[in-house]
Amino acid sequence: xxxxxxxxxxxxxxxxxxGLWYEAWYRLRRNPGAIVGAVLVSVFVICAIGAPVIxxxxxAKDTFLVNGILxxxxxxxxxxxxxxxxxxxxxxxxxxxxxxxxxxxxxSVTIGLSIGLLLGSFAGFVGRWPDSIVMRCMDIMLxxxxxxxxxxxxxxxxxxxxxxxxxxxxxxxxxxARLLRGSVLAQRENDYVLAARSVGVARRKILxxxxxxxxxxxxxxxxxxxxxxxxxxxxxxxxxxxxPQDPSTPEWGTMLTDSNEYLAAAPYLAxxxxxxxxxxxxxxxxxxxGLREALDPKLRGRA
Amino acid sequence: MxxxxxxxxxLLIPILFGVSVLLFFWVRALPGSPAESLLGERATPxxxxxxxxxxxxxxPLWKQYVExxxxxxxDRDLGVSVATHRQVTDEIGQRFxxxxxxxxxxxxxxxxxxxxxxxxxxxxYGGPVDQGSLFFSLIxxxxxxxxxxxxLKYIFAVRLAWLPSVGRIDLLNFDAEHxxxxxxxxxxxxxxxxxLWDVIKHLILPAIALGSIPLAIIARIxxxxxxxxxxxxxxxxxxxxxxxxxxxxxxxxxxxxxxxVTTVIGLQMGFLLSGAILTETVFAYPGMGSWLRDxxxxxxxxxxQGGILFLALVFVLVNLVVDVLYxxxxxxxxxx
Numbered sequence: 001x002x003x004x005x006x007x008x009x010x011x012x013x014x015x016x017x018x019g020l021w022y023e024a025w026y027r028l029r030r031n032p033g034a035i036v037g038a039v040l041v042s043v044f045v046i047c048a049i050g051a052p053v054i055x056x057x058x059x060a061k062d063t064f065l066v067n068g069i070l071x072x073x074x075x076x077x078x079x080x081x082x083x084x085x086x087x088x089x090x091x092x093x094x095x096x097x098x099x100x101x102x103x104x105x106x107x108s109v110t111i112g113l114s115i116g117l118l119l120g121s122f123a124g125f126v127g128r129w130p131d132s133i134v135m136r137c138m139d140i141m142l143x144x145x146x147x148x149x150x151x152x153x154x155x156x157x158x159x160x161x162x163x164x165x166x167x168x169x170x171x172x173x174x175x176x177a178r179l180l181r182g183s184v185l186a187q188r189e190n191d192y193v194l195a196a197r198s199v200g201v202a203r204r205k206i207l208x209x210x211x212x213x214x215x216x217x218x219x220x221x222x223x224x225x226x227x228x229x230x231x232x233x234x235x236x237x238x239x240x241x242x243x244p245q246d247p248s249t250p251e252w253g254t255m256l257t258d259s260n261e262y263l264a265a266a267p268y269l270a271x272x273x274x275x276x277x278x279x280x281x282x283x284x285x286x287x288x289x290g291l292r293e294a295l296d297p298k299l300r301g302r303a
Numbered sequence: 304m305x306x307x308x309x310x311x312x313x314l315l316i317p318i319l320f321g322v323s324v325l326l327f328f329w330v331r332a333l334p335g336s337p338a339e340s341l342l343g344e345r346a347t348p349x350x351x352x353x354x355x356x357x358x359x360x361x362x363p364l365w366k367q368y369v370e371x372x373x374x375x376x377x378d379r380d381l382g383v384s385v386a387t388h389r390q391v392t393d394e395i396g397q398r399f400x401x402x403x404x405x406x407x408x409x410x411x412x413x414x415x416x417x418x419x420x421x422x423x424x425x426x427x428y429g430g431p432v433d434q435g436s437l438f439f440s441l442i443x444x445x446x447x448x449x450x451x452x453x454x455l456k457y458i459f460a461v462r463l464a465w466l467p468s469v470g471r472i473d474l475l476n477f478d479a480e481h482x483x484x485x486x487x488x489x490x491x492x493x494x495x496x497x498x499l500w501d502v503i504k505h506l507i508l509p510a511i512a513l514g515s516i517p518l519a520i521i522a523r524i525x526x527x528x529x530x531x532x533x534x535x536x537x538x539x540x541x542x543x544x545x546x547x548x549x550x551x552x553x554x555x556x557x558x559x560x561x562x563x564v565t566t567v568i569g570l571q572m573g574f575l576l577s578g579a580i581l582t583e584t585v586f587a588y589p590g591m592g593s594w595l596r597d598x599x600x601x602x603x604x605x606x607x608q609g610g611i612l613f614l615a616l617v618f619v620l621v622n623l624v625v626d627v628l629y630x631x632x633x634x635x636x637x638x639x
Contacts, residue, residue: 143318143615156333235450263461270457285444
């Protein structure tokens with residue numbers, strides 16, 4: 001290697017690499033799984049936002065009830081995914097259902113994430129007895145199996161869309177709180193925190209502008225995967241009859257419960273919402289896995 | 304080690320105390336009262352009052368709580384179900400074995416397929432088998448239990464009629480004896496091969512539905528862990544000294560790779576308790592899950608309080624056992 005080449009390498013090395021986020025983005029774009037996940041989630045989000053434009057019919061009205069006879073119809077050219085027992089267009093219902101799933105997922109993860117974030121970072125940063133009190137409360141919440149806990153909350157608030165969101169969100173609180181506390185504890189001992197403290201940065205500022213941004217990457221991964229779990233949980237609660245009580249609401253879990261009774265006569269009525277749930281959950285799982293690998297290169301090609 | 308276990312056991316006391324307080328007030332915050340939901344249309348104010356008095360629901364809340372805890376510790380009594388008038392402890396004695404049996408069957412399915420799948424995938428790292436197993440485990444995690452349960456029920460019970468779709472045992476088999484309420488065990492004790500086959504047939508579909516997610520997770524962790532261990536120096540040394548590959552795999556790779564897998568298996572046991580609610584609902588399986596679900600709809604206070612408290616106890620104990628087992632299996636980790 002000549003002196004000029006050495007020089008070039010050196011210059012290249014000295015240039016800023018763009019940092020963790022830039023590199024993570026670079027790795028994410030080269031991960032085929034994450035790309036597939038992004039496509040699936042995009043389709044899901046587009047359906048949710050553009051439902052009134054995409055759906056050919058009203059999802060709640062029994063527009064196609066022939067002579068008032070309750071009779072499901074298999075997929076045809078006019079109705080791509082057939083008609084359900086009440087004469088409603090299944091394709092339109094699935095498209096509108098994406099709205100509910102996305103809304104519920106986002107709201108419940110936001111509830112769990114924000115409260116969990118607050119409690120976890122507080123506990124991790126303050127330490128001592130406030131830490132013990134918060135974390136013991138979280139242990140109590142974790143001692144009840146998750147779905148049972150969610151059912152319990154819905155039972156108290158009454159069935160319905162908002163109640164389900166709150167239930168799934170509350171169940172997520174201790175999970176995020178624990179995750180963030182661990183992450184903050186690990187960051188707190190780092191040299192850059194000591195440096196900030198020694199030059200007299202205020203405690204609150206150290207937490208918000210130094211420790212929290214550096215503790216975020218596991219939270220982002222967990223948040224994406226929690227979206228997947230939230231969709232599953234909400235559909236599960238809907239399936240148990242705890243979701244929206246108006247049967248015309250096109251929620252996927254509720255649609256599945258309704259079709260369960262006609263499983264032998266019209267299996268496609270069950271299979272279609274099943275596929276919708278699986279595809280959207282798969283999308284979030286793929287993105288979550290991709291993010292995990294991108295943010296933690298050590299894991300690449302492993303878990 | 305003993306100190307660690309004792310300390311962890313002591314820590315369980317405040318947690319369970321917290322759960323019991325939480326449950327107690329939660330049950331009372333439920334809309335509607337058991338009196339009203341039971342009496343239904345006939346609920347006149349006088350009848351409701353009489354009911355409340357009979358079950359001590361007219362007392363102040365803290366007094367009810369103290370009373371409740373006293374009966375638990377003094378008489379080992381969780382009260383009487385408002386809906387069936389049976390002792391809650393008796394019902395737990397009957398339904399808990401059903402759920403445990405289902406959870407164990409699901410775990411056998413998950414471990415039996417998950418570990419070999421993960422191991423083979425790691426051995427053929429990057430090949431089609433590996434890619435295929437990664438893909439299937441991803442699908443496995445993304446399919447909700449009840450979705451899989453409904454599909455399995457439709458294909459194997461409704462369409463093909465190979466397996467029964469509901470219950471724990473055939474209705475015609477009502478005269479089988481149940482000394483332990485673990486039906487598989489019962490059939491073996493009473494030497495009744497027909498009942499045994501019948502019970503196993505009823506377990507297959509729910510166990511597959513419940514075990515699919517643990518299966519996917521176990522396969523992924525096994526794969527990752529085998530990949531890690533394979534590059535360790537001691538594996539290379541064993542190979543270098545000419546040991547047969549199969550023995551290296553079994554003694555050196557698998558034995559070390561299974562350490563993280565044991566933790567995951569333990570953690571998944573808690574998930575199985577949760578997932579049992581949905582599986583039991585789809586297959587009308589008479590376990591803890593379907594029982595508690597019905598109790599919520601019936602506002603059955605004693606069942607909800609006792610049942611969930613019992614499940615929480617099992618849940619935290621399982622987690623403790625997992626932690627202890629982990630320390631025992633892995634001498635490198637010693638809790639301080």
